[in-house]
Amino acid sequence: MNTTLFDRVSAVQADLLVTFVPSEGAFPESTAWVDGNADGQLSQLRESGVFKGGLAQTLLLPSITQDFAQPVLLVGIGKDAELSDMQARKVIAAVAAQIKSLPYASVALASRALVLKKRTQSEVTALIAQWLNEGFYNFLGFKQDDAEKATKVTDLLIEGDDEAALAIGTATANGSAFARQLGNLPGNVCTPNYLASKAQHFGEEYGIDVELLDETKMDELGMHCLLSVGRGSDQPSYLIVMHYRGGEEGEAPHVLLGKGITFDTGGISLKPGPKMDEMKYDMCGAASVFGTMKAICELKPKLNFTAVVAAAENMPSARATKPGDIVKTMSGKTVEVLNTDAEGRLVLCDALTYIERFKPKSVVDVATLTGACVVALGSVNSGMYANDDAVAESLKAASQISADKIWQMPLNEEYQQQLDSNFADIGNIGGPEAGSVTAACFLSRFTASYPWAHLDIAGVAWSGGAAKGATGRPVALLTRYLLDKAS
Incomplete structure (x- = not known):
């Protein structure tokens, strides 16, 4: 159009x-x-x-x-x-x-x-x-x-x-539409391999550099936590990396990381049957990262930006990870998998460690991570956590301009003890209290080397009922955040 x-x-x-x-x-x-x-x-x-x-x-x-x-x-x-x-x-x-x-x-x-x-x-x-x-x-x-x-x-x-404003609005809408289309696709179409193919198409269309890490490469890197999530599926997992280089050569990038669980049954910790079809939306974090990359490629701002997607399918089978299993992360930390339905943090933690090699200016991960965030904030605000005040304030400013609402949540040290495990360095759940907070605390343990924020979009990424469908959020927020970094 x-x-x-x-x-x-x-x-x-x-x-x-x-x-x-x-x-x-x-x-x-x-x-x-x-x-x-x-x-x-x-x-x-x-x-x-x-x-x-x-x-x-x-x-x-x-x-x-x-x-x-x-x-x-x-x-x-x-x-x-x-x-x-x-x-x-x-x-x-x-x-x-x-x-x-x-x-x-x-x-x-x-x-x-x-x-x-x-x-x-x-x-x-x-x-x-x-x-x-x-x-x-x-x-x-x-x-x-x-x-x-x-x-x-x-x-x-x-x-x-204002042609610049018109271009921003149009490109943002195009990115949002792309994210919604990915999110609305059924799980038998939108697999990890499908997301990998979309990244390759982006590379061809926009001239960006694309890297696809398959299971063999991830195994060599020690990304056993990410791999544990897809072990029960016949669909291979991928770490997808896309580099937009519009800034100075060699300048450190800003990084967006998306959770790409293309279907989430819960694994052995099987979810209830009602509304399980909506678990095709568990890759909406990844979809929003793809949508933001599309918007940025159309607008061509002067910055370096890397998009990373941790893609897997969480299924139950004889090969699947079991509750109580202990897996080793790329960082060397071990995780006791107390609940296989808390899988998003397992794929993200290895991706967060992998991102260290880029020496990023900032990292924002985006994930439909917890039902607890839906209870806390409903469908209005994304929950935002950060280990860096400057990143948090930048996201708040981008939220105001884009009208894509976020609310900063606590990340106090006292919550970390809920993740203690008798048998591993960390448990993957922290009990029923403050579920969204302890999920963010889990991720924070893998982000010490760079400024980082986490967006829990479980309440805003899709709508249910008669209006069921992906919303495209938070493409507008992320696009504005990156444009502000370019300016």
Whole structure:
């Protein structure tokens, strides 16, 4: 889809014009222009109560007058002069839903009427471009009527003059869509090998360097903790490494690490049957890292960035790791596997040790790690832990700009004792209390050599119920974090 800016509503040549109507007070400039060229019909509609301009209310006018034959989609923005992020997102979601149901190929959005609280116009432009394009997403490829569901829009025009902001929003949405597509794929398609092939395709498409460490190589490196997770599966495990080199030659990279458990049965510690199908989403951390790499490759910022994915399938079999087994990590530490369903930390710990060779400026791992984080924070905030205040503050700043919410959680030393084991250096679970915290404590033991943060995205990576599907979070947060590092 081609996304471009335009300066004046009066100059727009598009199949559909989208303009915004407040529920009270004067019309924004663009809406007033449409009203003036439509013999005041917009004013009449609001005064009569036919279209009150309520938040996210929509009304399609196929043709207003003989002289103004262009279809117009009216979208209500309520009574507030400035919208919150949540209100604006509802408005844009309503716009996207209407556009998806219409046959128009080119759409112009008179978006200057949208004013968001505590946001610059550049931020608003980026968010509108991102949210609108995200709203066009459809999961395609497995239903007979998929061709009919595909968005028909080929050209999207957004009012404004900030091409950089528009590019950021569009690239972020593209990255989010890629992450959602990976997350929504079934486990019989999206295997560790499939993720490895996607990395190779990235290498070919964007000219980035890709390394694939297979089980033989990981065994040679002593990554027995990661390998223990995939031992019960017929699908081979991989450590996937992608290098984007847009900065100075030899400059240390920022690293993102994604948990890529392409299906999680829990292993021998088998999960309950209900909703187990949603465990295809246990690779959404990896999906978000892939999506961020796509966004960065499109934007081409000046920084060095390495994406790492620890990919495995957690299955029960005669070969599978058993509760009580002790495995050795690449770092030399031993782990007593008390619960095979606490497998994400097992693949991540060896990857965190492997990353040391890059001498990274920062490392952020992203994982659907614990149900405990869902209990603590629900589906609004990702849980964030950090061993470095500067990394934590950078992520908070990126969260504010991207509207991709995080909440910093504690990483106090007192929690570490919950991971004590009678038989190994560390247990892989710490009991029922503070489950998300002790999972982060486990990971922290492998990050002493660099600034690090952990994002537990178990509550935000996908939605269940009637709206079941991957969300693409936290691609927006991670993309903004890296762009800030480049600037």
